[in-house]
Amino acid sequence: MSRAAEVRFERVWKCFGAGAVAVRDVSFTVPAGTLCTLLGPSGCGKTTTLRMIAGLEYPSEGRVLIGGRDVSGLPPAERDVSMVFQSYALFPHMTVLENVLYGLTVSRRPRREAEAAARAALEGVGLAGFEARLPSELSGGQQQRVAVARALVLEPSVLLFDEPLSNLDARLRRRMREEIRDLQQRLGLTVVYVTHDQAEALAISDKVIVMNRAVIAQEGSPRELYDAPVSEFVAGFVGEANLLPATLRGLDEQRAEVLLGEARVVLPRRGLADGAVRLALRPEAIALVPAGEPGAMLRGTVSKAAYLGGVFEYTVDTSAGELFVVAPSAGVAHRAGDQVGLRFGTHGTTLLPGDGALA
Structure with a gap:
């Protein structure tokens, strides 16, 4: 016992x-x-x-x-x-x-x-x-x-x-x-x-x-x-995360519109004030779609592509910065130089203060 x-x-x-x-x-x-x-x-x-x-x-x-x-x-x-x-x-x-x-x-x-x-x-x-x-x-x-x-x-x-x-x-x-x-x-x-x-x-x-x-x-x-x-630190250490500068515009006490390059995404506000914030974006929260497809939030160019069996790993250059993306290998395979669109899921997308830490 x-x-x-x-x-x-x-x-x-x-x-x-x-x-x-x-x-x-x-x-x-x-x-x-x-x-x-x-x-x-x-x-x-x-x-x-x-x-x-x-x-x-x-x-x-x-x-x-x-x-x-x-x-x-x-x-x-x-x-x-x-x-x-x-x-x-x-x-x-x-x-x-x-x-x-x-x-x-x-x-x-x-x-x-x-x-x-x-x-x-x-x-x-x-x-x-x-x-x-x-x-x-x-x-x-x-x-x-x-x-x-x-x-x-x-x-x-x-x-x-x-x-x-x-x-x-x-x-x-x-x-x-x-x-x-x-x-x-x-x-x-x-x-x-x-x-x-x-x-x-x-x-x-x-x-x-x-x-x-x-x-x-x-x-x-x-x-x-x-x-x-x-x-x-926690976002980057517990799993992979793209950490990017963004701008927050509050919609109400709970939600905020976040501007990331030409992208707009609504996320939980986490008590943050309007202005400069950081966005932690998990690689698996990003979906690559054909360039120009309706609903794409950002446009980018694949700079690196690696096949790992179960997944592809991509590095994509965008107006918001370089993004690391993990996609299922059962999907469409992209090569370096391909033009792509990017969509973000709300799960795996988290706001942090501009100084990088919540109180």
């Missing part, structure tokens, strides 16, 4: 040396039994945040709470958390079963009880029958499962993952992220997961916390971050 616990940060800072701030005044809550991803570029503070949950780093200021208990100054062994590292950190001289047993052995669990728990954990990650193998005899995905089993067997209230799929190829990454999500939901675990891979974060998370330059840029569900980014 799950003992999932809530994780909460209250105005946490982490400083290294003179003036080096890794995490700046960060507050958030991970509800018990959910999967929350810390997402951001290298150096944004996400791994330091994860290490403060694990007890591998201590906050310079603020509080870290797990299950309502202040653990800010407690060592890792007293926090009831387990961590799966990027390198898996398996003992090469131990068998799969011995690796999974290790934590239980250290905690002096009776041998028979510990072995039964280890075998159950291996069965839970699909590795029954692999107990006698060494890590060197396993694939990357199998090693990752052993690392997960070793963490799960301790029955932690919080399970932490530090970029666990970065060493795997693309196809295996997809399969393993699905397995981690299935495991989390089946067992009702609280999971905090660190990655810089946007697709990975969107695919598995209940909640995503986007970090940039030691602070939280935005937090919310994957769909909230994708459909309603609050800044240019």
